[in-house]
Amino acid sequence: MSRCGKTHLLDAAVQGELPDEALREHAAHCPRCRHELQWLETERRLFRERAARDEVQHLWKGVVPRVEPGPRGRLNRALVGVAATLLLLLGGGRLLLGAPVSSAGLDASIVAEAGPVTEGAFSPERGELCSRPVEGVGFHCGYLTLASR
Amino acid sequence: MLRLLRRPEPITPQTPDEALVARAQRGESEAFRALFERHVLAVRRFLRDLIRQPDSADDATQETFARAHVQLPRLGERDRFKPWVFGIARNVAFEVKRVRQHQPLESDEDEGLPAAVLPAPDPERTLLDRELEGQLSAALADLSEPRRAALLLRLDHGLSYDEIAAAMGWTLPMVKNEIHRARLALRAALLPHLGGPT
Known part of the structure; x- marks a missing residue:
């Protein structure tokens, strides 16, 4: 040829x-x-x-534990999802109730009333709920402790 | 926020590999599963042909896709998933064979190429029965591993010469030469079973 x-x-x-x-x-x-x-x-x-004669359905079972998160990973993802949903609901609820929100995301009425976090602003002499702890770091405000610089 | 809440596009047989790779790189396990289902048959067959032990080939297939999942974020050319995963498979096969050191080493010497042009096969006798499948497997097994891999990537898996060069780490002329020689050897081995004129 x-x-x-x-x-x-x-x-x-x-x-x-x-x-x-x-x-x-x-x-x-x-x-x-x-x-x-x-x-x-x-x-x-x-x-x-x-x-056309090949059959491989069983192979994914050997791969899946190495490429997909296990039960603990799925639980963590679920918890993150629940937390995100709660945050969304709380934020939405606050908006629906009409509370004013500053650009920084803080409640403007509280900031205006309390002023910056200083010893004077939360002094027991002014009759507020906050007090200076014995160890001298931050303030106790009801059940909260606020740290100061 | 809307992007987060939007449902992903459904995966269909028409979804290109490139899109599946992009989605898998973003952590969509369904996209990786789709890539697995699309390519596992070919990868397993390729590994079975290289390793020649069905159980080891199954393990090697799983190892190949597990590695592909780990390395996927580094795959830049998303439209080249197929040659890329075959490259991983070949490395896995190489490691499996290295472990099986009791196996006799395969020769990279020329497999006795036929000097003359082979006669054409008889089209009436090319239906693949068990006997012919056995002959095909034996003929493939007689090729050196690199030559067999290159031939399979072309004939069985339809990769282009460029893609084979990338998967094998060879130059283009080397790919063409190796596939040509492998083809001649395969045809010479199959001819007596295909009933062509002698």
Whole structure:
């Protein structure tokens, strides 16, 4: 069989990487290309039939413990989700009740009334609920402790 | 906020690998599962052909996808998942074979290429029965591992020569040469079973 400059293109045509219509037409009249095309199509058919017999459903079970979070991971995700939902609900509730909110997200009425967190602002002499602890760090305000600089 | 609450696009057979990789990189386990389901058959078959022990091939397949999951965030070319995962599979196969040191080393020598052009196969006799499948497996097994891997990536898994070069770490001319030689050897081995003229 004489050489042909198109034979090497047949592989790409059979694989769908090149348009194959013109090449197949050429192969019908070119012995070398017809021969190569027969082999290429035979190989393709054999490998396709072989592939069709595979069964791999069981394999995911071996992969899943390594790629998906376990029960603890799922629990953590669920807890984060619940916490986020609660925060959203609380924020939404405050908005619905009409409490003024400053740009920094603080309750403006409380800030205006209490002023900055200093010893004077929370002195027991002013009759407020806050008091200086014995250890001298921060203030007790009811059940809260506020730290000062 | 709306982006967080929006439901993800459903995954369909038409969803391209590129989109699945992007979603898997963002932590969507369903997207990775879809990539697994799309490619596991081919990867397992590839590993079975390289390792030639079904149980080891199953373990190697699972190892391949577990590694792919770990390394996925570093995959830049998202549209090249297939050659990338085959590259991982080949490394896993190499490690499995290295552990099995009692196996005889395969020769990288030429597998006795036929000098003349082979006759064409008889189309009537190319249906794959068990006997022919056995011959095909034996013919593949006779190839050196790198040559077999390259041939399988082309014939069985449809990778382009560029993709094979990337998966194997070879130059393009080397890929073409190795596949050509592997093909000739495979055809010579199969010809007596395909009933072509002698």
